[in-house]
Amino acid sequence: MRVGTAALAGIRVLDFSTLLPGPFATLLLATAGAEVTKVERPGGGDEMRSYTPRFGTTSANFAILNAGKRSLAIDLKDPAQRERLRGALRDTDVLVEQFRPGVMARLGLDYPSVREVNPRLVYCSITGYGQEGERAGDAGHDLNYLAETGMLDLCRDATGSPPLPPVLVADLAGGAYPAVLNILLALRARESTGTGMHLDVNMSANLFPLMYWAWAGGHATGAWPVPGGELVTGGSPRYQVYRTADGRHLAAAPLEERFWRRFCDLIGLGESERDDRRDPAGVRAAVAERIARHDAEYWRRRFAGQDVCCSVVRTLPEALADPAMNPGTRAEVADGEHRMPALPMPVGPGLAADPGLLLSPGLGRHGGVLEEARRD
Numbered sequence: 001m002r003v004g005t006a007a008l009a010g011i012r013v014l015d016f017s018t019l020l021p022g023p024f025a026t027l028l029l030a031t032a033g034a035e036v037t038k039v040e041r042p043g044g045g046d047e048m049r050s051y052t053p054r055f056g057t058t059s060a061n062f063a064i065l066n067a068g069k070r071s072l073a074i075d076l077k078d079p080a081q082r083e084r085l086r087g088a089l090r091d092t093d094v095l096v097e098q099f100r101p102g103v104m105a106r107l108g109l110d111y112p113s114v115r116e117v118n119p120r121l122v123y124c125s126i127t128g129y130g131q132e133g134e135r136a137g138d139a140g141h142d143l144n145y146l147a148e149t150g151m152l153d154l155c156r157d158a159t160g161s162p163p164l165p166p167v168l169v170a171d172l173a174g175g176a177y178p179a180v181l182n183i184l185l186a187l188r189a190r191e192s193t194g195t196g197m198h199l200d201v202n203m204s205a206n207l208f209p210l211m212y213w214a215w216a217g218g219h220a221t222g223a224w225p226v227p228g229g230e231l232v233t234g235g236s237p238r239y240q241v242y243r244t245a246d247g248r249h250l251a252a253a254p255l256e257e258r259f260w261r262r263f264c265d266l267i268g269l270g271e272s273e274r275d276d277r278r279d280p281a282g283v284r285a286a287v288a289e290r291i292a293r294h295d296a297e298y299w300r301r302r303f304a305g306q307d308v309c310c311s312v313v314r315t316l317p318e319a320l321a322d323p324a325m326n327p328g329t330r331a332e333v334a335d336g337e338h339r340m341p342a343l344p345m346p347v348g349p350g351l352a353a354d355p356g357l358l359l360s361p362g363l364g365r366h367g368g369v370l371e372e373a374r375r376d
Contacts, residue, residue: 011029013092019046019047021176028346031347064343124201129202174206213230245295245298249313250311253310
């Protein structure tokens with residue numbers, strides 16, 4: 001990746017993480033021009049390399065999350081190979097790891113140990129439950145963190161069961177994004193103090209700000225949200241997904257009164273049927289009945305230009321075919337002769353590295369990184 005005048009040009013990152021939270025965080029840093037080197041185990045490397053679907057010699061998921069990075073294969077259980085890292089650590093700005101607490105200490109790579117080598121290092125640990133406490137050593141995945149924090153319970157389907165989210169909320173919004181935020185803040189603080197710090201990114205704890213409305217309401221009133229019964233979780237006819245006559249769905253969010261009144265007019269809901277303060281369930285049923293009379297295309301045309309916050313639920317291919325919705329990207333990810341568009345990362349063009357052909361790193365391809373001349 002050509003860094004040019006990107007915001008993080010000259011920042012060097014050693015990434016010990018695998019799968020999603022850490023690699024997505026370091027992809028954001030790489031997009032902003034940081035030089036990211038993945039430290040992987042010899043033989044198999046990051047477990048995500050083995051995933052399907054395949055993309056050239058690796059998996060599509062691995063390629064899209066690690067494009068533009070370098071790969072260093074090191075057996076961290078071998079003291080001699082760990083010693084080879086010391087030179088790189090001296091000139092590293094950021095270290096990212098997401099092992100369970102205690103693993104890096106057993107390897108002699110915990111923050112107190114590496115701080116002796118490089119006191120300016122920003123050391124970021126990403127875990128499910130934080131570095132300390134009775135849950136710190138527990139295994140978990142995204143779904144577990146959503147369940148443990150109560151987020152999964154807030155929105156239940158018609159059967160009363162929580163849905164299976166299609167987005168890995170804890171990994172991304174609770175892990176990767178807070179990691180990048182704190183890394184950037186720590187780098188800024190280092191400009192004043194001259195020293196780095198250890199960042200403890202707790203993915204579960206970081207989910208609570210996403211439930212700000214439930215947090216505020218519960219603490220202010222003592223009345224905690226009813227699962228599936230609040231304004232944005234299914235309790236209001238003004239924020240619902242309704243089934244259309246052809247089996248598709250309409251996402252209706254006419255929350256404000258001006259939107260709601262226009263919405264009711266357009267679907268033919270009479271004045272006596274739209275009082276959702278008095279009878280939200282009855283109004284919801286009445287709206288559902290009206291929407292079910294026509295197919296999705298009818299409603300798309302009906303609401304076009306009406307400013308009522310209503311959308312037909314699209315498939316992903318349909319969304320990407322719409323120039324207004326497709327964020328697009330000039331960069332491509334490559335593995336051999338295979339090509340696909342790079343992820344459109346949320347880094348502004350004035351801050352990002354120049355887009356180009358981003359190679360998926362072959363395992364251990366950049367072994368010479370430890371012998372490179374480091375900056376003074």
